[in-house]
Amino acid sequence: MVSENVEEYLECIWELTQDGTPARTTDIAKRMKFSPASVTEMLQKLDAAGYIVYEKYKGATLTEEGMRIGSTIKRRHRLLERFLVDVLGIDKEKSHDEACRLEHMLSEESERRISEIMNHPTTCPDGDPIPRMEEICKVEPDKRSVVLSDLEEGCEGTISHLRCDDSQKIRRIISMGFVPNRHLAIEERLPMNGPVLVKVGDSRVALAKDYADLVYVHVRPGCGKRRCRRGR
Amino acid sequence: MGKSVVFNRLTGIGAISSNYPGTTVEILKGEMLISGRKATIMDLPGLYSLTSGAEDQMVASRMLLESTPDVVVVVADATRLEPSIVLISQLIELDFPVLVALNMMDVARKRGEVNVPALSKTLGVPIVPTVAVTGEGIDSLLKAIETYRKEPSRFKVRYDSHIEAYLEVLARSMKDTELRYPPRGAFIKLLEGDGNFTQGIPQELRQKVQRLRNEFKEEHDEDMEVHVNRDRYGEAGRIITQVVTPIPQERTLGQKLSDLTLRPSTGIPILLLVLAGVLASIIFIGGFLEGLLMDLYASFVGDLFVDMGASIGGTLGPALMSGLDLSIQAMLALVIPYILLFYLILALLEDSGYLPRVVVLLDSLMHKVGLHGQALIPMLVGMGCNVPAILATRVIESRREKLIIATIIVMAVPCSAQMAIIVGTVGNFGGPLYVAAILAILVSLVVLLALLLHKAIKFEPGSLMIEIPDLMIPRPTNVWGKTSMRVKEFFLIAFPILLVGSLFLETLSAYGVLEAIVEPMAFFTEGFLGLPAVVIIALIFGILRKEMSYQLLIVLFGTADLASVMTVDQFFVFALVMATFMPCMSTLAAMIKEYGVKDSLKVTFASIALAFTLGGLANFLLTHVI
Numbered sequence: 048m049v050s051e052n053v054e055e056y057l058e059c060i061w062e063l064t065q066d067g068t069p070a071r072t073t074d075i076a077k078r079m080k081f082s083p084a085s086v087t088e089m090l091q092k093l094d095a096a097g098y099i100v101y102e103k104y105k106g107a108t109l110t111e112e113g114m115r116i117g118s119t120i121k122r123r124h125r126l127l128e129r130f131l132v133d134v135l136g137i138d139k140e141k142s143h144d145e146a147c148r149l150e151h152m153l154s155e156e157s158e159r160r161i162s163e164i165m166n167h168p169t170t171c172p173d174g175d176p177i178p179r180m181e182e183i184c185k186v187e188p189d190k191r192s193v194v195l196s197d198l199e200e201g202c203e204g205t206i207s208h209l210r211c212d213d214s215q216k217i218r219r220i221i222s223m224g225f226v227p228n229r230h231l232a233i234e235e236r237l238p239m240n241g242p243v244l245v246k247v248g249d250s251r252v253a254l255a256k257d258y259a260d261l262v263y264v265h266v267r268p269g270c271g272k273r274r275c276r277r278g279r
Numbered sequence: 280m281g282k283s284v285v286f287n288r289l290t291g292i293g294a295i296s297s298n299y300p301g302t303t304v305e306i307l308k309g310e311m312l313i314s315g316r317k318a319t320i321m322d323l324p325g326l327y328s329l330t331s332g333a334e335d336q337m338v339a340s341r342m343l344l345e346s347t348p349d350v351v352v353v354v355a356d357a358t359r360l361e362p363s364i365v366l367i368s369q370l371i372e373l374d375f376p377v378l379v380a381l382n383m384m385d386v387a388r389k390r391g392e393v394n395v396p397a398l399s400k401t402l403g404v405p406i407v408p409t410v411a412v413t414g415e416g417i418d419s420l421l422k423a424i425e426t427y428r429k430e431p432s433r434f435k436v437r438y439d440s441h442i443e444a445y446l447e448v449l450a451r452s453m454k455d456t457e458l459r460y461p462p463r464g465a466f467i468k469l470l471e472g473d474g475n476f477t478q479g480i481p482q483e484l485r486q487k488v489q490r491l492r493n494e495f496k497e498e499h500d501e502d503m504e505v506h507v508n509r510d511r512y513g514e515a516g517r518i519i520t521q522v523v524t525p526i527p528q529e530r531t532l533g534q535k536l537s538d539l540t541l542r543p544s545t546g547i548p549i550l551l552l553v554l555a556g557v558l559a560s561i562i563f564i565g566g567f568l569e570g571l572l573m574d575l576y577a578s579f580v581g582d583l584f585v586d587m588g589a590s591i592g593g594t595l596g597p598a599l600m601s602g603l604d605l606s607i608q609a610m611l612a613l614v615i616p617y618i619l620l621f622y623l624i625l626a627l628l629e630d631s632g633y634l635p636r637v638v639v640l641l642d643s644l645m646h647k648v649g650l651h652g653q654a655l656i657p658m659l660v661g662m663g664c665n666v667p668a669i670l671a672t673r674v675i676e677s678r679r680e681k682l683i684i685a686t687i688i689v690m691a692v693p694c695s696a697q698m699a700i701i702v703g704t705v706g707n708f709g710g711p712l713y714v715a716a717i718l719a720i721l722v723s724l725v726v727l728l729a730l731l732l733h734k735a736i737k738f739e740p741g742s743l744m745i746e747i748p749d750l751m752i753p754r755p756t757n758v759w760g761k762t763s764m765r766v767k768e769f770f771l772i773a774f775p776i777l778l779v780g781s782l783f784l785e786t787l788s789a790y791g792v793l794e795a796i797v798e799p800m801a802f803f804t805e806g807f808l809g810l811p812a813v814v815i816i817a818l819i820f821g822i823l824r825k826e827m828s829y830q831l832l833i834v835l836f837g838t839a840d841l842a843s844v845m846t847v848d849q850f851f852v853f854a855l856v857m858a859t860f861m862p863c864m865s866t867l868a869a870m871i872k873e874y875g876v877k878d879s880l881k882v883t884f885a886s887i888a889l890a891f892t893l894g895g896l897a898n899f900l901l902t903h904v905i
Binding site: 218229244251252255257 | 326644746
């Protein structure tokens, strides 16, 4: 079990390294409201524990394990903010502090359920992206809906929902028979970002990627997915 | 699919039907007698839903909205019942007098047993099983139309409780007002976000519905229409499990072949083979037919008209007779061997259901030049005739992309007449290599134009979404019917024009006026294009109809043996100019109707400039470089 303090640090470093450069001690100190000296001391400990790589004068970068923890906490934080603001109606300032406390206690399952209830939001109330995690890909396949454009040839399942803000597009895709609960099978994926050939009901339809992006499918267990979406 | 076939069977009018959706983009009207009364029948574009984004489907909804039909015949595909039941349920909701022609029963019977009476009872509408292509069941359909009496259907799709609750509230508020359509149906339309079929609903209720829609979306993060249609398809699926007993199917040879045409590794080679086959048949079979017909003409008619002209005497006699003689030869040399043959091949391809596969295979390639696969359908149609091709651009959503495709079709996609010119002149006298050269120029022109126009007119290419029909063996009757209908105009409209044109030109020539006309242009015709001066007349007449330019060469030179008057290089320049030349009159009219005068004229002038530039360039290269 990682301590809350370590989680806070990793979360902070995760955020500061998003621009691709190491997190500098002074920035961490400013963010965490600690003295630079105690930050340096903590960074050395984290390095020793294998969460980060710390280089003097350059700063800290996350190891794979550190990255996993940091992004998980950040995701939970932003997801909780979203939940507190959108669902419970708590104001934004308060939601931040509260999320800061709750993020360390949230179980993986609750996190997934919250995300599901809110239809997997992608940004927090401030508009920052909610990192997606490998964890999402590990959930049992029968409970998960996958976007059609990510499915492999030979996959089948039923349509779970459609997602799009362009009502014109939604109508067109509905009129081709893509509606929830209908059976669907991927017959062929054309190379070079070409269309996907889908059997929906008794009809066969070729769909370009941006239409396939709108359709989410409950896949049958055992179906392969093309690729895992990595956390950003 | 199938509506047009049913329409043709009922009215005897030839509506073009093919084995892919979107063939009918306009409403065709026909008349017939039903129990001694004149009835008007309209053929609508196919639609899966009354609420749809595509323009061709909107045409159909609008027609239903504007007319008060006595019967709406839904031609349902018995092999794909679900979407048809969804459409029928929407029509029933709006209280349209529905009669169902359950088409393609022959195929459906092989796949499962359809309990037609049970289906009819569930839906509460009369159903007549038909096989339109063979005519089976058409008499019963006619009888059913004749004796149709609307009975209220009790069939109702139950939507989820949320939507039903909305409907109840809304319907209650409209209790005292008469609506043209039943409140339930009208409100469902509004809830779906479609204003059609909702006349009479007051503004404040509309706003309320909009609020409900927003509320629903907030809550479910999904549009209301998604849920509405989920319930419709759910209901349709349930009905099907009750009335259809499927027979387990082996994968047929046809299906395996169908898969091969779609898988890129085999599909692309097949596509290339098909293309090569089409070209080879036009060049070789067309050439053979032309030779055969000209020989037959020579041995049976020979100098008949020339002798007649001589016996009439005077200046005009021989001139008019030779005009007639040459016009007939021109028809034999071009229309029958090349144009008829081409349309025959096109019809075969259309009816086999192969064309949508081309669209799918080439979609990503088309994206590279800034277009999308669906744009291929109008282009392929354009290889027959540009007029329906311009109409077919309607299947594309964005106006900009539409205009770009229309421009490409006019400038770089050879229609059957242009193809006949290419194959009949430079192909016939110079060989397949020259044809290939011109086609290569045209293909690069398509690519260049697409890229350039894409740069000039900024737009996002639309995305492909197309239904792929099963491969089918084309029915000879449909293939022949379609072909003869398309070729008919070459005899009925084009031949008279050609005849009048040739008589006029022969007369001018007989009085020696022709030289005087072509002389001032000679600097251009001879100097720039390197063609005989008199050819300018053929080019000008090509504006009326493309094939006329070739036919008039025969008239102008007074012989069907064109190899004796022009060189292969000259034919090459001529064919290249004609292949890219301005749209013919009918195409121009269609363009103006579809895109307005300004854009159409721009395209016209651009294509004239392009054609002459290419022609001049080709002449320069052929005479000075090669």
